[in-house]
Amino acid sequence: MTYAFIFPGQGSQSVGMGKDLYDSFAEARDVFEEIDDALNQKLSQLIFEGPESDLNLTENTQPALMAVSMATMAVLKRQGGINLAEHCAFVAGHSLGEYSALTAAGSFTLADTAKLLKLRGQAMQKAVPVGQGAMAAILGLEFDAVEAIAAQASANGEVCAAANDNSPGQVVVSGHKEAVERAVALATEQGAKRAVLLPVSAPFHCSLMAPAAEAMHEALAQTPVQAPCVPVVSNVTANKENDPDRIRDLLVQQVTSMVRWRESVLWMAGQGVTEMVEIGAGKVLSGLVRRIDKTVNCDSVGTPETLEALIKKLKG
Numbered sequence: 001m002t003y004a005f006i007f008p009g010q011g012s013q014s015v016g017m018g019k020d021l022y023d024s025f026a027e028a029r030d031v032f033e034e035i036d037d038a039l040n041q042k043l044s045q046l047i048f049e050g051p052e053s054d055l056n057l058t059e060n061t062q063p064a065l066m067a068v069s070m071a072t073m074a075v076l077k078r079q080g081g082i083n084l085a086e087h088c089a090f091v092a093g094h095s096l097g098e099y100s101a102l103t104a105a106g107s108f109t110l111a112d113t114a115k116l117l118k119l120r121g122q123a124m125q126k127a128v129p130v131g132q133g134a135m136a137a138i139l140g141l142e143f144d145a146v147e148a149i150a151a152q153a154s155a156n157g158e159v160c161a162a163a164n165d166n167s168p169g170q171v172v173v174s175g176h177k178e179a180v181e182r183a184v185a186l187a188t189e190q191g192a193k194r195a196v197l198l199p200v201s202a203p204f205h206c207s208l209m210a211p212a213a214e215a216m217h218e219a220l221a222q223t224p225v226q227a228p229c230v231p232v233v234s235n236v237t238a239n240k241e242n243d244p245d246r247i248r249d250l251l252v253q254q255v256t257s258m259v260r261w262r263e264s265v266l267w268m269a270g271q272g273v274t275e276m277v278e279i280g281a282g283k284v285l286s287g288l289v290r291r292i293d294k295t296v297n298c299d300s301v302g303t304p305e306t307l308e309a310l311i312k313k314l315k316g
Contacts, residue, residue: 003314004233004273005084006289006298007069007093007100009259010200012282013061015050017302018068022048024304027078028071031110035067038111039118043067058201059121062096063114069100069280070110072302076279080311085229087314088277090240090268092233094285095164095205095259096120098251104279105228107247112223119219123212124202124255133203134180135163138171140193143262146171149190153183163205164259167291172198174206205259213255220248238263240271265292277301277310 021028022044032044046055047064054060076082084091084104093101096117103113138146143165150173153160160183163174173183180197187195203209225248231240236250238260265288268276276298278285289298301310 001275002272003088003275003277004090004092004268005088005101005104005277005279006285007091007097007104008065008278008280008282008285009094009097010058010061010065010204012280012284013055013065014281015052015055016048017064017281018071019048020303021068021071021075021307025071025075025079027074031071031074032067034110035063035070035114038114039063057121058125059118062099062117062121065096065281066100066103066113066117068302069097070103070113072279072307073104075307076301076311079307080314082311082314088230089271089273090231090233091228092264092268093235094261095235095254097280097285098232098235098254100280101232102225102228102247105230105232107226107228107232107244108223116216116219116223120212120216120255123215124204124209127211128202128208130201132177133175133208134177135172135174135198135200135203136180136184136187136195137198138173138183138187138192138195140169141171141187141190142169143171145190146173146187149173149183149186150175153179153186155179155182159203159207161206162258163203165262166259167262167288169193170288170291174203175208176203205255205257207256209256213252216255217252220251223248233264233268235259235261235264238267261288262292265289265296269293269296275299 091101158176158179160175160179164172225244286298
């Protein structure tokens, strides 16, 4: 069996996530406390107790999801003796999850990642005034059809673009609110099973995020990046990346580029990956993997019970 560890993005968060890890394992507590200190914020309290409205602010959601993923990894390493370089061939993450993947692979320190994701969330939120941007999920149409719809919806200088190629029949579009609403109407006319606006605060992964990309360019230029201990599959290239300077450049591009998740999973499967492990909160990526390639098994690991099961499996 060949493993890849994958890390969730925005939409996987829930109040109380990671609390059982915090209560059960000292190494998980250390992770949450280090992130609290790095941000000078009681983020762990917000994660465990809410309110949900504050957790869902992207500047909080991004470091919060990373915190749960890294707490899970800390337990895997300490309790299970799991060495990433020995036990897995690739790491990958969905949008902000790519930062979690890079941190797991040793490219960033935990404190640096927390600060980068806080800034990333703030910069994304500031890039477009609230109410001017939108995102929508188009279900039941293939990628090429949705890309054509987005192009058609981009009228009068307004932007609409494919933002997430998540799985066959699940593509998210992003851009100006009016253009995205046109895309929803067009998709419905063309037989989409569902086409719905998403409850997000900004139009992520499209050209409107250019100011946020510039902010990340400046921040990443000042942040040390090490070569990962296992290759990271980039959202931008859907291919493995090892070079620190290229990783830095791709993280800047990622802000305005489409998340090529479907292609990333297919690429890893093509490299012989038979098992994927979703590290952290929720089961969103596991569901996508099953739709992308039914030959790849995917476990979601983020509780004491699922951690114990994975350690047994890996130690097999």
